[in-house]
Amino acid sequence: MCLGILGKIVSITTNGLAAVDFDGIKREVSLMLCPEAQIGDYVLVHVGFAIRRLEPEDAQETLRLFREIEESYREEKPGAG
Amino acid sequence: MRKNPGQAEARLAPLLLKEITGFAGLFDQPLRLMEVCGTHTVAIFRSGIQSLLPNAIELLSGPGCPVCVTPTAEIDQAIALARQKNVILATFGDLMRVPGSSSSLQQEWGEGSAIRVILSPLDALQLAAERPDHFVCLFAVGFETTSPTIATAVMEAGSQGLTNFYLLSSQRLIPPAIRALLANGMAQIDGFILPGHVSVIIGEAPYRFIAEEFGIPGVITGFEPLEILEGIYMLLKQKKEGRAAIEIQYRRAVAVEGNERARAIMAEVFAPVDANWRGLGMIPASGLALREAFSYLDAAQHFALPYVEQGDAPGCLCGAVLQGIRRPPECPLFGTQCTPEEPIGACMVSTEGSCAAYYKYGGRP
Numbered sequence: 498m499c500l501g502i503l504g505k506i507v508s509i510t511t512n513g514l515a516a517v518d519f520d521g522i523k524r525e526v527s528l529m530l531c532p533e534a535q536i537g538d539y540v541l542v543h544v545g546f547a548i549r550r551l552e553p554e555d556a557q558e559t560l561r562l563f564r565e566i567e568e569s570y571r572e573e574k575p576g577a578g
Numbered sequence: 579m580r581k582n583p584g585q586a587e588a589r590l591a592p593l594l595l596k597e598i599t600g601f602a603g604l605f606d607q608p609l610r611l612m613e614v615c616g617t618h619t620v621a622i623f624r625s626g627i628q629s630l631l632p633n634a635i636e637l638l639s640g641p642g643c644p645v646c647v648t649p650t651a652e653i654d655q656a657i658a659l660a661r662q663k664n665v666i667l668a669t670f671g672d673l674m675r676v677p678g679s680s681s682s683l684q685q686e687w688g689e690g691s692a693i694r695v696i697l698s699p700l701d702a703l704q705l706a707a708e709r710p711d712h713f714v715c716l717f718a719v720g721f722e723t724t725s726p727t728i729a730t731a732v733m734e735a736g737s738q739g740l741t742n743f744y745l746l747s748s749q750r751l752i753p754p755a756i757r758a759l760l761a762n763g764m765a766q767i768d769g770f771i772l773p774g775h776v777s778v779i780i781g782e783a784p785y786r787f788i789a790e791e792f793g794i795p796g797v798i799t800g801f802e803p804l805e806i807l808e809g810i811y812m813l814l815k816q817k818k819e820g821r822a823a824i825e826i827q828y829r830r831a832v833a834v835e836g837n838e839r840a841r842a843i844m845a846e847v848f849a850p851v852d853a854n855w856r857g858l859g860m861i862p863a864s865g866l867a868l869r870e871a872f873s874y875l876d877a878a879q880h881f882a883l884p885y886v887e888q889g890d891a892p893g894c895l896c897g898a899v900l901q902g903i904r905r906p907p908e909c910p911l912f913g914t915q916c917t918p919e920e921p922i923g924a925c926m927v928s929t930e931g932s933c934a935a936y937y938k939y940g941g942r943p
Contacts, residue, residue: 498644498672498930499617499723499775501831527700529730530840541778541831544670545698546727548840549778549831 501541501548506534517542587804594807595630601814602634610636610766611813612902614752615773616643616930617801623939625803635810638765638902639932641755642773644719645672646900646924646931647855650888652748653678656717658883659746660691665881666709668702669717671695676927679888699731706735706743715744715877723775725749725866726840729847732872744877747866750853752776753784754864758855760792765902769813770796771806774828779844781836782824789822800828847872856890856924857897896923899932906936913937 504517509528517526517540526540531547534540540547602609613619619639622628628637641647657678660667667683674684674695687693692712696702699716706714718728728749735743752773759765772785777798788796795816799809809827816823826832846869853865868876877883890896894916895909906912906925916922918934925931 498670498720498928499615499642499773501723501775501778527698527727527730530726530837530843532839541775543723543775544727545700546730548723548726548775548837549833551830 499543501543503539503551504542506536506538506540506547509534509536515540515547517547590804591630591807594804594811598635598807598811598814599632601811601818602632604818605634608634608636609768609814609817610638610902611769611771611810612638612640612765612767613771613799613806614640614642614756615771615776616646616928617775618771618773618799618806619643619932619935620930621801621803621806623935625806626939627803627806631810635814637771638767639899639935640770640902641759641855641858641900642721642752642776643900643925643928643930643932644721644724644750645676645928646896647750647755647857648673648676648719648748648924649854649856650677650679650890651854651885652746653682654680654886654888655878655883656683656746656748657681657686659715659717659877659881660686660693662713662881664711665713665715666692666694666705667715667717668694668696668705670697670719672928672930673717673719675921676924677891677921679886699727700734703731703734703738703740703743706740707738710742713742713744715746715881717746717748719748721750721752721773721776722779722844723773725848726779726837726844729843732847732868732875733843735875736872743875744880745868745875746877746883747848747868749848749866750855751850751864751866753780753787754861755855755858756785756788758858758861758864759901760788760794762901767794767902769794769817771809771813772796772798772824774798774800774831777826777828777832777836779837779840781832782826782834783836785824789824793822795822796824798824798826798828798832800831854887855900857900891922894923896925896933899925906933909933 504519539551541549702716848866850863851867898904921927925933
């Protein structure tokens with residue numbers, strides 16, 4: 498039940514609501530729990546509420562360890578990969 | 579955002595699996611890792627991760643499925659509420675088919691009770707505004723991910739001056755349930771794949787006791803297959819290094835401190851109370867009740883709903899399954915009397931339930 502869906506804020510109205518684009522489907526989302534979110538930000542949405550604004554650098558962080566592992570394999574087998 | 583997730587997975591998953599398999603070979607005993615959250619259970623089954631892992635790593639489903647842990651007595655309360663005159667019960671769809679002691683919300687709906695499936699707590703507020711001649715009661719089930727949204731709806735009801743909105747709070751908190759599992763010592767757990775979206779709200783600190791008091795590592799993990807593999811990798815790395823700490827794999831969404839604003843709203847509206855969990859029994863300070871200032875919205879009080887404790891269905895092993903003590907196929911009812919079409923236990927009703935996932939995707943016997 499704790500599903501979170503990633504969407505992009507396309508507009509914000511004055512009463513703390515935003516229009517959020519989920520891969521082409523637009524829904525109204527409350528920003529009450531995430532008031533710092535701005536137009537253009539990616540937010541994690543749960544039951545109609547943005548619960549977290551995602552920093553682009555955090556998104557990169559996800560793959561940081563993957564890359565480290567990948568690098569370690571490259572070093573083991575020069576020229577491979 | 580990843581541009582080519584398919585490519586990244588095809589390249590990185592084999593490397594991660596190779597690392598994981600290498601680590602797993604270092605231990606004499608199989609390692610038992612519990613994914614606490616039902617959303618992880620579904621992601622793990624759907625992606626077939628368990629079948630890719632070496633046999634020395636066993637994944638156990640935990641108590642993190644809100645529908646599964648809601649006791650029969652609270653389903654009965656929701657049913658009693660839906661039967662009241664002039665009441666509209668607003669509920670998340672997952673709860674419709676959960677059997678109460680003699681009926682379900684779905685059955686009540688079929689018999690004419692006013693029950694509305696909502697996607698957001700704000701839908702319940704809108705319903706209350708549109709139907710001033712009815713009492714709109716929100717059946718609030720969920721963990722820390724959902725509670726701040728319920729709390730916001732409660733505050734909004736006040737600021738919108740709605741006098742026909744009520745709340746039946748059946749919310750639960752994750753860290754006390756993990757503590758209860760560890761304290762009773764029945765499930766042998768070597769590491770925790772900790773919930774991603776609960777942690778977006780609560781952050782890292784509430785889990786530290788797992789490492790500090792019980793010496794067990796935990797990794798807050800995302801829901802993509804690669805993220806789950808990385809979470810498992812991080813757990814095994816800790817085991818190999820003889821460490822026990824709470825780490826975050828799901829950094830793109832989880833801040834160490836969580837969402838402080840969400841927690842503040844939650845704390846303003848709700849106070850922790852002892853609560854009953856299906857299969858786990860009473861757990862101290864693991865539920866949420868409306869604080870005094872908001873108690874006039876309490877549907878259980880206003881409509882004088884009785885709380886009658888009920889045992890699980892005879893033969894149903896849901897309780898042991900939720901604690902990681904037994905696996906779904908060990909239940910005598912699994913797949914015979916109890917199926918997703920005709921569920922007996924809540925773990926088969928919820929799509930996030932361990933039994934439903936086993937039934938749909940298959941799993942190790």
